[in-house]
Amino acid sequence: MLNERRNVLKKLFASLAGIAGLNVVAKAASNTTFDKQAKNVVYDQEIPLFSSSTKHGGFVFLAGIGAHFEGDIKAHTDHVLKEMENQLKKAGSSMDKVLKVSVFLHDLNDYKAMNEVFRGRFGSNPPVRTTVAVYGGVPGNSLVEMDCIAAV
Amino acid sequence: MLNERRNVLKKLFASLAGIAGLNVVAKAASNTTFDKQAKNVVYDQEIPLFSSSTKHGGFVFLAGIGAHFEGDIKAHTDHVLKEMENQLKKAGSSMDKVLKVSVFLHDLNDYKAMNEVFRGRFGSNPPVRTTVAVYGGVPGNSLVEMDCIAAV
Amino acid sequence: MLNERRNVLKKLFASLAGIAGLNVVAKAASNTTFDKQAKNVVYDQEIPLFSSSTKHGGFVFLAGIGAHFEGDIKAHTDHVLKEMENQLKKAGSSMDKVLKVSVFLHDLNDYKAMNEVFRGRFGSNPPVRTTVAVYGGVPGNSLVEMDCIAAV
Numbered sequence: 001m002l003n004e005r006r007n008v009l010k011k012l013f014a015s016l017a018g019i020a021g022l023n024v025v026a027k028a029a030s031n032t033t034f035d036k037q038a039k040n041v042v043y044d045q046e047i048p049l050f051s052s053s054t055k056h057g058g059f060v061f062l063a064g065i066g067a068h069f070e071g072d073i074k075a076h077t078d079h080v081l082k083e084m085e086n087q088l089k090k091a092g093s094s095m096d097k098v099l100k101v102s103v104f105l106h107d108l109n110d111y112k113a114m115n116e117v118f119r120g121r122f123g124s125n126p127p128v129r130t131t132v133a134v135y136g137g138v139p140g141n142s143l144v145e146m147d148c149i150a151a152v
Numbered sequence: 153m154l155n156e157r158r159n160v161l162k163k164l165f166a167s168l169a170g171i172a173g174l175n176v177v178a179k180a181a182s183n184t185t186f187d188k189q190a191k192n193v194v195y196d197q198e199i200p201l202f203s204s205s206t207k208h209g210g211f212v213f214l215a216g217i218g219a220h221f222e223g224d225i226k227a228h229t230d231h232v233l234k235e236m237e238n239q240l241k242k243a244g245s246s247m248d249k250v251l252k253v254s255v256f257l258h259d260l261n262d263y264k265a266m267n268e269v270f271r272g273r274f275g276s277n278p279p280v281r282t283t284v285a286v287y288g289g290v291p292g293n294s295l296v297e298m299d300c301i302a303a304v
Numbered sequence: 305m306l307n308e309r310r311n312v313l314k315k316l317f318a319s320l321a322g323i324a325g326l327n328v329v330a331k332a333a334s335n336t337t338f339d340k341q342a343k344n345v346v347y348d349q350e351i352p353l354f355s356s357s358t359k360h361g362g363f364v365f366l367a368g369i370g371a372h373f374e375g376d377i378k379a380h381t382d383h384v385l386k387e388m389e390n391q392l393k394k395a396g397s398s399m400d401k402v403l404k405v406s407v408f409l410h411d412l413n414d415y416k417a418m419n420e421v422f423r424g425r426f427g428s429n430p431p432v433r434t435t436v437a438v439y440g441g442v443p444g445n446s447l448v449e450m451d452c453i454a455a456v
Contacts, residue, residue: 035210035303036248036249036251036277036303037277038277038278038279041276041277041278043271044267044268044271045271047271047272048271048272048274048275048276048277048278049267049270049271049278049281050253050278050279050280050281051277051278051279051280052280053280054251054252054277054279054280056210056211056251056303057209057210057211057303057361058339058360058361059211059251059360059361059363061251061252061279061280061301062280063280063281063282064280064281064282064283064284097340099340099358099360099363099365100358100365100451100453101354102282104282104284105441108440108441108443111443115348115353116348118353119347119348119349119351119352119353120351120352122352122354123352124345124352125340125341125342125345125352125355125358126342126345126352126353126354126355127342127354127355127358127365128354128355128356128357128358128365128366128367128368128451129353129354129367129368130367130368130406130408130449130451131368131443132368132408132438132441132442132443132449133438133440133441133443134284134285134286134287134438134441135287135438135439135440135441136260136285136287137257137260137284137285137286137287138284139260139263139283139284139285145282145284147252147280147282149252149365151339151340151360151361187362187455188400188401188403188429188455189429190429190430190431193428193429193430195423196419196420196423197423199423199424200423200424200426200427200428200429200430201419201422201423201430201433202405202430202431202432202433203429203430203431203432204432205432206403206404206429206431206432208362208363208403208455209361209362209363209455211363211403213403213404213431213432213453214432215432215433215434216432216433216434216435216436254434256434256436286436286437286438286439287439288412288437288439289409289412289436289437289438289439290436291412291415291435291436291437297434297436299404299432299434301404
């Protein structure tokens with residue numbers, strides 16, 4: 001059943017991202033509203049949908065990051081963590097400053113393999129983490145989605 | 153199966169909210185404990201259950217908001233966002249100050265339609281967002297539940 | 305189906321925690337990186353996996369807490385809340401300073417019974433709360449997992 005769901009999702013996301021006109025693109029945008037700063041706004045049909053990062057009061061918040069290519073949980077986890085590092089650097093933060101990570105797995109059976117890639121990536125004082133599995137609930141056919149809150 | 157689940161949930165929530173004695177009501181309450189401020193405490197049988205918003209150190213946190221009426225994902229998303237705006241205003245914040253939104257969909261197939269209502273609602277520097285679907289896991293038969301963290 | 309899932313998860317977690325060599329252990333560690341402080345780092349094969357709490361800028365973040373023993377939702381909720389209180393105290397915070405709680409239920413049918421144990425545990429100005437159910441997605445066979453953000 002889960003495999004069927006994945007196939008459905010793959011088609012869904014393909015249609016979301018392309019044919020069906022969702023037209024989500026990331027543009028470079030870094031404006032300041034009072035203290036809040038938002039970076040790399042993602043647009044849906046030219047309308048701002050969400051930002052890749054926001055900053056306020058010494059904290060940076062990252063949007064949920066998935067891996068939208070064919071690959072196993074280790075490849076997906078590695079991709080997500082590398083993208084997290086990229087986004088943190090753009091926002092003036094870094095992996096060792098991450099305070100909290102939320103992990104949404106496609107399948108709880110991937111828990112151990114996800115850990116094998118996750119461990120050690122945040123230095124000797126890693127963030128807190130909350131992990132749950134949502135069985136088909138991760139958008140875009142990704143096996144894992146992660147967001148984080150970091151110090152900056 | 154999901155439709156069956158929704159019916160079960162509808163009954164469950166009806167019983168939760170009414171007959172079965174949960175008796176959850178929102179009362180106006182805005183007290184200060186040190187820096188922390190809590191607004192609109194929700195009670196369960198006269199005992200404080202959770203607040204609608206809390207504030208501390210330049211940040212406001214909103215409780216998960218659902219839509220507990222018959223309607224499609226667009227109607228539910230619109231309701232949730234309007235209620236979010238109301239709660240933010242009560243707390244002295246606003247939609248353009250939202251830093252992070254968490255979106256829990258009932259069904260990932262609602263992703264695109266949710267986006268159509270979501271986009272543009274937070275101004276030109278929108279919050280980061282994390283979206284997953286929980287397939288029957290949103291309380292009270294809502295098609296979507298959202299919470300947020302905002303600057304204040 | 306959910307019961308079957310639970311059994312699978314029980315076996316999975318047993319294997320994760322033991323035989324299969326995950327070897328996750330909590331060690332006392334409280335170091336400071338700039339402002340960020342991390343407490344009780346959990347290691348996976350001697351490599352830092354995540355911390356039990358992190359602190360920065362007047363906020364403390366707690367890792368997701370589950371109940372990994374045989375018991376019903378009330379016993380699991382009570383255990384999780386007691387452990388939350390322990391971790392908050394270690395970090396210099398307390399239950400009445402909690403700003404936001406995320407609740408991940410194994411089964412939405414446990415919502416009411418979870419509330420019965422949850423209510424009143426955070427004083428008269430409780431945190432905001434977001435609750436969803438993930439139907440088999442909570443690691444380690446726990447019926448509920450909670451994390452929090454608190455003032456400190």
